[in-house]
Structures are given as structure tokens and as C-alpha cells.
Amino acid sequence: MKIALAPLQGFTDLVFRRAFAKYIGGIDQFYTPFLVLQSGDELRTSHRREVEPNVEENLVPQFIGNSLKEFIFFRDYLIDLGYKKMNWNLGCPFPMLVKKKKGSGLLPYPDLIEEVLAEGLDDRIELSVKMRVGYDSSDELGAVLSVLNKFKIAEIIVHPRLGKQLYKGEVDLKAFQQAMTLSKHPITYNGDINSLEDFQRCLEQFPDLESIMIGRGLLRDVFLAKKIKGEDIPSSQERQDLLEKIHGEIYDSYDSYLSGDTQILSKLKPIWEYFASNFNNERKVYKAIKKAGSIKKYNAAVAFAFQQGAKD
Numbered sequence: 608m609k610i611a612l613a614p615l616q617g618f619t620d621l622v623f624r625r626a627f628a629k630y631i632g633g634i635d636q637f638y639t640p641f642l643v644l645q646s647g648d649e650l651r652t653s654h655r656r657e658v659e660p661n662v663e664e665n666l667v668p669q670f671i672g673n674s675l676k677e678f679i680f681f682r683d684y685l686i687d688l689g690y691k692k693m694n695w696n697l698g699c700p701f702p703m704l705v706k707k708k709k710g711s712g713l714l715p716y717p718d719l720i721e722e723v724l725a726e727g728l729d730d731r732i733e734l735s736v737k738m739r740v741g742y743d744s745s746d747e748l749g750a751v752l753s754v755l756n757k758f759k760i761a762e763i764i765v766h767p768r769l770g771k772q773l774y775k776g777e778v779d780l781k782a783f784q785q786a787m788t789l790s791k792h793p794i795t796y797n798g799d800i801n802s803l804e805d806f807q808r809c810l811e812q813f814p815d816l817e818s819i820m821i822g823r824g825l826l827r828d829v830f831l832a833k834k835i836k837g838e839d840i841p842s843s844q845e846r847q848d849l850l851e852k853i854h855g856e857i858y859d860s861y862d863s864y865l866s867g868d869t870q871i872l873s874k875l876k877p878i879w880e881y882f883a884s885n886f887n888n889e890r891k892v893y894k895a896i897k898k899a900g901s902i903k904k905y906n907a908a909v910a911f912a913f914q915q916g917a918k919d
């Protein structure tokens with residue numbers, strides 16, 4: 608089974624991905640959180656930092672947009688940097704982007720998707736798509752997939768919720784089955800795999816799956832990909848050491864280019880919404896981190912987390 612780490616804006620940035628690859632492993636492919644072209648035809652420094660430092664073979668840069676101009680910008684920018692793969696975000700549910708027909712907001716407009724692909728695809732870089740099963744209704748799925756079927760697309764990652772659901776409600780496994788039936792491209796499953804049992808259920812239901820993508824589940828249990836692959840899981844003390852190393856590397860990296868407690872804490876604290884689940888007494892751990900108003904208090908909360916020990 609091929610396992611990808613899902614892009615999570617604000618969580619799986621370059622710093623996190625590198626620390627994860629270095630200390631944990633088990634991931635075959637990483638994705639950047641979506642890159643976006645600003646109105647002045649520029650990329651933000653923080654977005655450039657995601658892809659420019661050096662090209663990693665198992666990194667797929669993701670972009671969001673709805674025009675041929677944006678598609679060509681990212682295509683040529685990424686080809687020039689030396690990337691061989693890129694991913695188009697047709698799944699983001701943020702209302703501000705949806706209103707502009709971006710992310711899942713583009714799913715009700717398959718003609719627009721077709722216009723972009725007809726002119727934008729280029730053999731020098733492989734395209735994959737990450738999508739939901741519709742914005743308003745899974746009735747949109749068939750039309751989108753029949754457009755995608757006309758083009759050369761390496762992989763379609765399907766998160767079987769509707770855009771309008773955001774992250775609420777159940778995943779729609781019937782719609783996912785429909786995607787597998789209708790698509791001529793390989794389909795990757797993404798959504799709510801938080802444990803080995805979740806993965807096993809998913810595989811029972813879709814025995815032909817060759818590839819999955821996991822986001823929050825891998826932040827909650829950083830060893831989940833290794834468990835799924837049947838790899839050896841380190842002892843409790845070793846796991847704790849690895850968690851400490853990941854955290855230390857992320858901390859040092861933010862500390863090196865951000866200035867002031869507020870900026871550093873604004874990057875570090877949100878990670879614990881999921882990361883706290885790697886520890887015993889996760890609720891107490893998360894509460895302590897959330898309350899920390901200074902670096903000193905944050906460090907004390909982190910020490911408290913490590914005193915609880917790594918969860919089994």
C-alpha cells in the first residue's frame with residue numbers, strides 16, 4: 608500500500624515534513640499545502656519556501672486556482688525548479704475560495720476544468736488531482752470524472768465528503784465507490800483513517816485500493832503509516848525520544864526564522880490540536896499547551912507532555 612501524507616495548511620509545512628521524514632518515515636509521498644498566486648502575479652515568500660529550497664523526489668507541490676493563467680504559472684514555475692509532479696486542489700472547502708470557484712467551488716463547473724486542462728497539460732510534468740465528491744451534491748461527481756477521463760492524469764485523490772460539509776458528517780463511501788467505478792485513472796482514498804482498524808475497514812470495503820492518503824490521523828499517531836505497513840514500531844521510550852526529536856527540530860526551525868514569542872507560538876501551538884494525541888493524557892496535554900501564553904510556559908507544557916509518555 609502506498610501511503611501519502613495529506614497536505615494540511617498550517618501543519619504539514621516544509622519544517623514538519625522534513626522532521627517527519629527524518630525521524631518517523633513510512634510515507635511514500637508528501638504534498639505541500641496549497642500554493643496560491645497572489646493578485647500581483649507573485650507567490651508569497653512562505654509559499655516559495657515550501658518548494659524552492661531543494662527539489663525532493665517524493666514531494667508533490669499542490670496549487671489552487673481556476674484559470675489557465677494560474678495553471679500555466681504553476682506548471683512552468685515547478686518545471687523550472689525541476690519538479691516532475693504537481694497536484695491541482697479541487698477539494699478545498701474554505702468559503703472565501705469556494706466563492707471564487709476555487710477548490711471544491713470548481714466542482715460544479717466541469718467545463719471550466721476542461722478548458723484549463725485542454726490547454727494547460729504538459730508532458731514535462733505529471734498532474735494529479737485532489738478532489739471531493741462534489742460541492743453541493745455527489746451528483747456533480749460523474750460530470751467531473753468524465754472530464755478528467757479525457758485527459759492524461761496520473762492519480763485522483765478523492766476525499767469523499769462534499770465541499771459544503773467542510774469536515775463535518777460522515778464520509779460518503781458510496782460516492783467513493785462510484786468514483787472508483789467511473790474513473791479511468793487510479794484513485795487514492797483519503798478521509799478519516801485514524802487507526803489501523805480504520806485502514807483495515809477501508810481495505811475490506813475497497814480491496815482494489817493501492818494507495819491512500821492520511822492527514823489528521825498521521826498527526827494524531829505519527830507511527831500510523833508504519834503500523835499499516837506492518838513495520839516494526841519502536842519501544843515506548845524510543846517513540847518518546849522520536850517525538851521529542853520531531854518537536855525539537857520543528858521548534859528550532861521556527862525559532863531560527865520567526866521573531867518573538869507570539870509568532871513562534873502561533874506556529875507551534877496549533878500543531879498540538881492533533882499532536883497531543885500521541886501522548887497519554889492527551890486532553891490534559893492539549894489544555895496545557897493551549898493555555899501557554901509565553902515560550903517559557905509553552906516549554907513547561909511540552910515538558911508536561913513528555914512526562915506523560917508516548918501512547919501505545
Ligand SMILES: Cc1cc2nc3c(=O)[nH]c(=O)nc-3n(C[C@H](O)[C@H](O)[C@H](O)COP(=O)(O)O)c2cc1C
Nearest residue numbers: 613614615616640641737766798799800821822823
Ligand atoms: C487544517 C486543515 C488544512 C488543510 N489544508 C489542505 C490543503 O492545503 N490542501 C488540501 O488539498 N487539503 C487540505 N486539507 C484537507 C486534507 O488534506 C484532507 O483531505 C482531509 O483532512 C481529510 O483527510 P484526513 O481525515 O486523513 O485528515 C486540510 C485539512 C485541514 C483539517
